[in-house]
Amino acid sequence: MTEQLHEIRLTVNGAAHELRVPARRLLSDALRHDLGLTGTHVGCEHGVCGACTVLLDGAPTRACLVLAVTAADHEITTVEGLTEPDGSLGPVQQAFAECHGLQCGFCTPGFLTTIHAGLRDNPSPTHEEAREMVAGNLCRCTGYQNIVKAVERAAALRQAQGPAGQAQGPAGQGQVERS
């Protein structure tokens, strides 16, 4: 018995990819293993840890809880898409580096995508809102103290960048197509 494959188009970080996947293939696996975008990490595969969080049409979504076939024809942003086109770190990434917001780095991509969308929707979070913004992601290393600091630092960096920086969409033009 050979499993039926579905031809789908995934648009990831602004680049379109055609691929053939079985219906059961999780989006997390399609991103990591079919497209080689291994920045999206898999920590639990039941939607609790948040390491696999990507932006699906801009909204933070667990890639392990979405089938690749369902995500077809939608816009996906992964952690790789948060890096600026010139290769420098985006404001959330930069803030994590400055605040020591990561240790082993495994949960980090899910935090980065979540905060990227969170600050887009709420550019000046209060301290409580900054904590709430990361409340659905597990980290086993940092005790969260520096992650919350990084949210606040990222908000400041975005504001310093001005409207131009903030307007920069998640698409990350100029990404190399890797499939």
Add this chain to the structure above:
Amino acid sequence: MGQPVQRVEDQRFLRGLGRYVDDVDTGPGTLHAAVLRSPHAHARILDIDVEAVLDLDGVHAVYTHDDLTGPMAEPLPLLIPHPALTHGRTQHALAKDEVNYVGEAIAFVVADDRYVAEDAVARIVVTYDVLPPVVGLEAARAGERLVHDDVPGNLAARLEQEVGDARAAIAAAPHRLELDLTIERSACMPLEGRGTVARWEPDLDRLQLWTSTQTSTGVRAAVAVKLGLDLGQVDVITPDVGGGFGVKVVHPWPEELLVPYAARALGRPVKFTEDRREHFISSAHERGQVQHVEVGFDDDGRVLGLDVEFWHDNGAYTPYGLIVPIITSTQLLGPYKPGAYRVVFESLYTNTVIVTPYRGAGRPQGCYAMERTMDAVAAYLGKDRTEVRAANFIQPDEFPYDHGLVFQDGRELEYDSGDYPASLEKLKELVGWDDFPAYQREMAAQGRRVGIGLACYVEGTGVGPYEGAHVHVETSGKVKVATGLTTQGQGHATVFAQLVADELGVRFEDVEVVTGDTRRMPYAVGTYASRAAVMSGSAVHLAARRAKEKALRIAADALEADPADLQIVDGVVSVKGAPDSAIDLGTVSVLSNPLRYAFDEASKAATQFSVGDNSLPPVPEDEEPGLEGKDFYSPPRATFASGMHAVIVETDPETAEVTILKYAVVHDCGHLINPMIVEGQIHGGVAQGIGGALYERMAYDESGQLLNASFMDFLMPYVTEIPDGIDIDHLETPSPLNPLGIKGAGEAGVIPSAAVFAAAIEDAEGLAIRAMPISPSDLHTLRLSQEHPR
């Protein structure tokens, strides 16, 4: 050193360019493994029928124990033997005849992808004779059912140590108390599970193995032995590791052997990536103990005699020996010096997942026993809890302090340095200890319950046997550093680069550090026991010094100066006071390697017609070509870090929910290499400790099924469960045992948590807390039992 330098590894992590083991790309021919695991806690295997798997499209191989030969068919190694471990047992890579915990590996399937491999696993039919399981220490101690038929009383080991005559001292003491304590299982639970990728290279007749481990050299040795390979045929590369916390020091996991075994047999790369459920039921847990303490003390609370018995649940097998209970039994003493001490433990088998070190490694249990005892003594005498502790402290002028016990490394338990009274003063100040009673009364008047607790610990860090480092200055002037132990997020690439930059006199940006790659440093031990900074840090420092000495010798020759007059700043060697007389380290590196062939402009300078005194050999006697330094650090014994935590909690009178109002830490790990990283370690440890004290437990039912084997029900804290702010103060009592004066910091944050929360909740509630962790439901039950005592 001492600077909060930003981490170099973050640049790749933040771009999503880290390489964790599942990210390793061995090409489209790579096959994927899945494991059939026992659904029963205890059963004999009567038959395994793999017939239905063989015709499944995409399946390449199925292995059961019958398919294994030679050393692979033998039990896994018992890594740390001990004379007291009279009945040590280890599992097989694939179960032979019997399974002893839910999750034990039975069959190994290799297929085109993990999906198909799991389809295949589901089709394997195993016939079991289900046996009654032993679950929990009570059942293990009763010994009516046995985990292993040939281990009477389920007793793997019994170990006793005594200094003085503890029982006589207790009998003669003015006051006596007894406490019965329990502490439940938890687990490391790194966000990345276990994983291994292997590629057999037939052209080179060698194996390349990537594995998510805390000891690449350990895995290498084990794989070589099990697969019948020479050590030189096996390369083990530790890629980025998504957290370890102890569990990944265990090796070889069955999959760490089966993956390369299959890769060699099938001639294709094979990958195994553990999923979360597997991590719960087939890696390792820790912490579960039952303790009985007897203590005799005087009117000041000075402990005259301490007699501790405890029972340690080691799970179904003992691959890691007795390390955890030995640490509990010795580190229990913390900063105190009882008049006499006796400790005896029994390490017992149960039909549950194995128990091996988890951050803290037995210390949280010991700290819990000791600190509960201190609190009980204070309560009995009506004294302030800090006074009773102060009365028992080893004093600063008593170091080195030998407890007269044997520690986990087989060496004497001798503390090198510390200042416990100073730590306590700092902690009292930081948490507001003396002001708390007034606050408590004020809150009580509003119907609110608050409590404060503190706990002290001493942690033996940086145990041997050794670590080494290799420092190589390339002709570009870039410095490549290798040390063999592995990294799981501690920022080694940053702190070791700091040390090299300082010692060698090069720019931090020019130093690149590699860890855990046996191709670069084949002699190493591993990352555990808060030892990386102490062991590899010292080795890196010493290796950099050797490179520096060599650079100075060569430069002195070239500059016609005395090495003593030279300095190295930002990668340039110059004569002090004569900055024009200078040579950069890259050129020194060129000169260090006399050449026959030039390959670029720089190397021309080192060719045979360009340099050298024709009367001497091109490479001087006692020298080697190349600007390198290599050294090892092997201390006589561990260095002892210490710390004290305090917490203020509020308990809800109705719902028994516990809210953390303030958490304070005073920490002494000697000199700090990178304070930012040390604080990060403390934050993480405290959060893990909060999880262990208030949220996490392994909920086994009577049949040995783990009921909460998911992140839904194993309650690791989110940010919402961790206090907003952890107050930290440092004391820096340098270690005399290593050149940097440092002590380990990795585990400290988690050690006192069960003790400190038990103390604070006890203070808030006026109820004796004798079992941890404690949930609101547990606290409610405890309240009811006090309202309606049986």
Add this chain to the structure above:
Amino acid sequence: MKPAPFDYVRAASVAEAVSALAGDPGAKVLAGGQSLVPLLSMRLAAPSLLVDINEVPGLADVTVEETGVRVGALARHAAVLDSDDVRRVQPLVSLALAHVAHATIRNRGTTVGSLVHADAAAEMPVVLRLLGGSVEVEGSAGRRTIAADDLYLGPLESSLAHDEVAVSALFPALAPGAGVAFDEIARRHGDYAMAGAAALVDGDAVRVGYLSVSDVPTVVDLTGVPDDELGEAALARLEPMDDIHATATYRAQLVRVLTARVVAAARSHAAAHDQQEAR
């Protein structure tokens, strides 16, 4: 943890979804998937066919009707929670939604999906039941409306026929002068609650719905019960369960605490609501 194989249909219309369901007794509907996909990955569910309705047009609407607010099958929790209309017409929906999992799950999970998943530990089923709402379903036999009281047959069991797709849910509007409240106690923020309660107070009538207390969403009428007896009166009609996070005794205590809290909160909401109406 990878799903077993299944066939897949991306439905372009409800009719197409219904026909696909009717053609395969092992078929299941995929909407948000936030409960279904973990079950697939753990192989606790192994449908032969998944009927994906995510691309069916017109199902994501949230609309105010005469009697309440109608939530389409593809309206994500986050969209419903963000809706000012919902908050105005039936604030209990918004209050409860804020407790549904974490924001990231709410971005994808659908409110109607949660209703028909029929989990007694979920927030929305008990809210629908307390409010006397309904679910509109379409099957081979046509459309019908299932009242909330008829929707929940047992643990994770709804009264939808195999070939029926829930297309929307109706949450009745808050009556003038009535008040609502929601509260729950979970181990961690965002977890399924150990116990939760929603109250609806309208004049003398007091009704409270409970989640995670019994194995189906349960509503208790506490009209006329003196304030200090509310909890015990509720417990007389409930049988709190034991699980690894809470003993039955503790859960009963949470029922007492939550009942008192939500009834009091609903009363003050009613009073405030009343004043607002009067203005």
